[in-house]
Amino acid sequence: MPTLIWFRQDLRISDHAALWHASRHSACLALVILSPQQWQQHDDAPIKLDFYLRQLRELQQQLQHYNIPLMVQVVPLWQEIAPVLLELCQRFQIQQVHANVELGIHELQRDKHCQDVLAQVKIQLELYQDRTLFPVGSIRNQSGQPYQVFTPFKKNCYERLNLQLPACYPEIAIQTSVPFELTPQEQQIPELHELGYDAIPTEQQQLWTIGESHAQQQLDDFLEDALADYKQQRDFPAQAGTSQLSAYLNIGILSIRQCVQALFRLQQGQFLLTDEGQQTWLDELLWREFYQHILFDYPQVSKHLPFQPKTQQLAWRDDPEGLAAWQQGQTGIPIVDAGMRQLLATGWMHNRVRMICAMFLTKNLLIDWRKGEQWFMQHLIDGDLAANNGGWQWSASTGTDAAPYFRIFNPISQSEKFDPNGDYIRRWVPELKSLDDKTIHEPYAKGYKAGLGYPKAIVDLKSSRVRAIEAFKALG
Numbered sequence: 001m002p003t004l005i006w007f008r009q010d011l012r013i014s015d016h017a018a019l020w021h022a023s024r025h026s027a028c029l030a031l032v033i034l035s036p037q038q039w040q041q042h043d044d045a046p047i048k049l050d051f052y053l054r055q056l057r058e059l060q061q062q063l064q065h066y067n068i069p070l071m072v073q074v075v076p077l078w079q080e081i082a083p084v085l086l087e088l089c090q091r092f093q094i095q096q097v098h099a100n101v102e103l104g105i106h107e108l109q110r111d112k113h114c115q116d117v118l119a120q121v122k123i124q125l126e127l128y129q130d131r132t133l134f135p136v137g138s139i140r141n142q143s144g145q146p147y148q149v150f151t152p153f154k155k156n157c158y159e160r161l162n163l164q165l166p167a168c169y170p171e172i173a174i175q176t177s178v179p180f181e182l183t184p185q186e187q188q189i190p191e192l193h194e195l196g197y198d199a200i201p202t203e204q205q206q207l208w209t210i211g212e213s214h215a216q217q218q219l220d221d222f223l224e225d226a227l228a229d230y231k232q233q234r235d236f237p238a239q240a241g242t243s244q245l246s247a248y249l250n251i252g253i254l255s256i257r258q259c260v261q262a263l264f265r266l267q268q269g270q271f272l273l274t275d276e277g278q279q280t281w282l283d284e285l286l287w288r289e290f291y292q293h294i295l296f297d298y299p300q301v302s303k304h305l306p307f308q309p310k311t312q313q314l315a316w317r318d319d320p321e322g323l324a325a326w327q328q329g330q331t332g333i334p335i336v337d338a339g340m341r342q343l344l345a346t347g348w349m350h351n352r353v354r355m356i357c358a359m360f361l362t363k364n365l366l367i368d369w370r371k372g373e374q375w376f377m378q379h380l381i382d383g384d385l386a387a388n389n390g391g392w393q394w395s396a397s398t399g400t401d402a403a404p405y406f407r408i409f410n411p412i413s414q415s416e417k418f419d420p421n422g423d424y425i426r427r428w429v430p431e432l433k434s435l436d437d438k439t440i441h442e443p444y445a446k447g448y449k450a451g452l453g454y455p456k457a458i459v460d461l462k463s464s465r466v467r468a469i470e471a472f473k474a475l476g
Contacts, residue, residue: 333411
């Protein structure tokens with residue numbers, strides 16, 4: 001009997017749980033379902049969707065080598081998918097559908113609905129845990145409860161990794177028979193503008209090369225050239241000190257298992273931490289893991305709710321002008337504006353700067369973190385519900401393992417520490433490029449300078465810090 005492999009956020013051939021299981025049969029048909037209305041509801045960034053569609057074309061060509069045709073279906077909303085899937089299975093006499101689990105609440109609801117509809121006619125939808133190192137629901141404390149703090153969660157992961165590193169799946173076999181007749185229209189991958197979005201400028205597309213081979217090469221280059229200094233360099237946004245693999249992990253061009261296996265390649269696949277850079281990058285991968293598990297164990301974070309219920313009562317300010325200034329990189333705080341402009345120009349922002357920008361919005365402007373979370377999702381090429389929500393709730397002191405509410409980044413101090421020469425600011429805030437290395441972090445500290453063409457700070461950092469602390473104290 002032929003099988004169906006349903007691709008989602010996992011656009012690769014190598015180390016793919018569902019594809020490996022599906023391809024073990026004599027004939028395999030691949031499917032991808034594009035849902036533009038659902039994307040809009042989830043605030044998916046156009047640059048991420050463009051990246052997805054470009055990689056999908058690459059995947060389609062790769063699958064041809066294995067004699068696996070890729071069918072493309074446009075189904076606007078996920079709730080409409082089940083009958084489409086059923087009709088497709090009946091048309092091709094498919095008895096098994098294979099797919100990798102997605103952890104958001106809407107994704108889980110979609111899959112449960114599809115499983116129920118298919119089961120009525122004895123068709124199985126088999127789901128595999130592929131996005132995380134360890135199956136969600138499997139990391140528990142001594143009381144059998146999910147972890148709410150990262151450090152003990154990490155310790156548990158270390159113990160499991162020490163027993164055995166998660167192995168990658170073997171290469172799939174080339175299919176010997178292809179009993180599927182698809183029309184050209186069924187194999188056509190639409191352009192982004194055909195799905196209701198503006199086209200992405202070529203110069204932005206060129207920042208993000210598609211393909212598994214490119215992602216693998218970027219991983220190898222990072223491990224060879226930057227890992228040793230990763231702990232020291234990762235917080236400096238003007239340096240190429242991070243892996244910049246998040247976009248590739250997010251839509252599954254690269255797997256998390258491939259990253260960990262590569263990280264311990266020189267140790268012959270044994271869990272041996274030999275330097276600080278290696279451990280620091282592993283810990284960053286485990287932060288990603290932590291937030292994926294939180295998303296599953298605490299589904300309220302999928303519902304725009306804070307992890308800490310009492311913070312739902314926080315008195316956030318309604319400040320449309322402040323929000324707009326933050327969104328456009330016009331706050332008068334150079335490091336914040338540099339980050340927000342980098343986001344608009346490239347679809348990506350350095351992680352240290354993400355924290356600075358998030359804390360400025362939620363603490364200094366006291367604007368609801370959900371407005372920042374939404375803006376990031378609407379613009380990030382690596383926008384991931386679990387990681388984005390986790391990072392925003394950490395910065396806003398509403399989430400799991402959150403920064404204590406009284407520990408508020410001073411963006412000027414952060415700028416002086418992590419962009420000491422002002423190189424990052426000069427790149428993204430060119431109106432300040434003529435200022436010296438000290439003045440550039442706080443251009444109006446010693447009085448207004450005419451002719452800069454740069455706004456004064458929209459908020460006083462000291463008094464706004466006090467205001468935020470008082471707002472949190474009022475929660476009791």
